[in-house]
Amino acid sequence: MNQDGPSLTPAAKTSTTFWPDMAPPRRRLLFLVGIGAVLIYAAWLGFGKPPTTSFDLTKHSVPLDQIVDGGPGKDGIPALLTPRFVSAAEATFLQDTDRVLGLTQGAEAKAYPIKILNWHEIVNDVVGGKPVVVTYCPLCGTGIAFDAEGQGNRRTFGVSGLLYQSDLLMYDHQTESLWSQVGMHAVAGPMTGTTLAPIFLEHTTWSEWRTAHPSTLVLSTTTGSFRHYDRDPYSGYAEERELYFDTLHFDPRYHPKEWVVGVEINGIAKAYPISELKNVHPPVSDQVGGRSITIQFNERSRSAVVFDADGTLLPSLMAFWFAWYAFHPDTQVFKGGN
Secondary structure, three states, rough: OOOOOOOOOOOOOOOOOOOHHHHHHHOOOOOOHHHHHEEEEEHHHHHHHOOOOOOOOEEOOOOOOHEEOOOOOOOOOOOOOOOOOOOOOOOOOOOOOEEEEEEEOEEEEEEHHHHHHHHHHHEEEEEEEEEEEEEEOOOOOOOEEEEEOOOOOOOOOOEEEEEEEEEEHEEEEEOOEEEHHHHHHHHEEOOOOOOOOOEEEEEHHHHHHHHHOOOOEEEEEEEEEEEOOOOOOOOHHOOOOOOOOOOOOOOOOOOOOOEEEEEEEEEEEEEEHHHOOOOOOOEEEEEEOEEEEEEEEEEOOOOOEEOOOOOOOEOOEEEEEEHHHHOOOOEEEEEEEO
């Protein structure tokens, strides 16, 4: 803008850079540090760009900018392909309060300690003659078992090192498709859109599982990997409100790591927060998706099982509230005062 009359300020210096005008030097240093921090943070976020990966993401069912690099890389967390087991009496590395995922098929029962799953996340196994894959995501607190047979062939799975909605993305060794654990379907690769069939699994304490299944086998710490299984790499995480990775949907009604029991029937999802279940006398009878169900909550072991009207056990999911809501933003929520 042109001005009439003499200038009342000194003429600006002619320079091709603003550095001479920045003083003192300490301010320059702080400026550089600030810019560096912004660039590092931006690179970490990736500005919404798809992750750099060896997986073919050409075919996909979710936005690629929502698939993020979890850090360890493909197979950086080693899935177990040939798991070994010990008897309950030999499982002296377990304390009564240690949490396990418990699975039964026919007459066979097996327990998969969380302290081992924290380091491996996936166990490819055969239980009662049935190929299964037992999965656990420490970030979401979710343990799910799936039927590992597809199209007449057995699938085996590994840890991709990628995440979707802060949740484990598995990959199958046969096609290298990426599978969402909580979503229970393939989100990228040749198998995109294919679903996984969940198998009833209990998330409970070692004491409760051993009492109910005294002949159970237990996943051994002899895994072929050098890991300190008594050390929890996620110590303190379940108590913190902060998440390591963002999710598309978030609801502040409960602490992000509040435990919930989630069920989905006929397309209707409902969450039963542990804090709400504690306020009612078990069992809880309810209707979800037009189906009568019963939730049997055990406060001592902080676990629950879900039955239908015929007494058939139904697959349900123990999860952190943020994880359940991330995948079920339209979820109904049980209130203990109702």
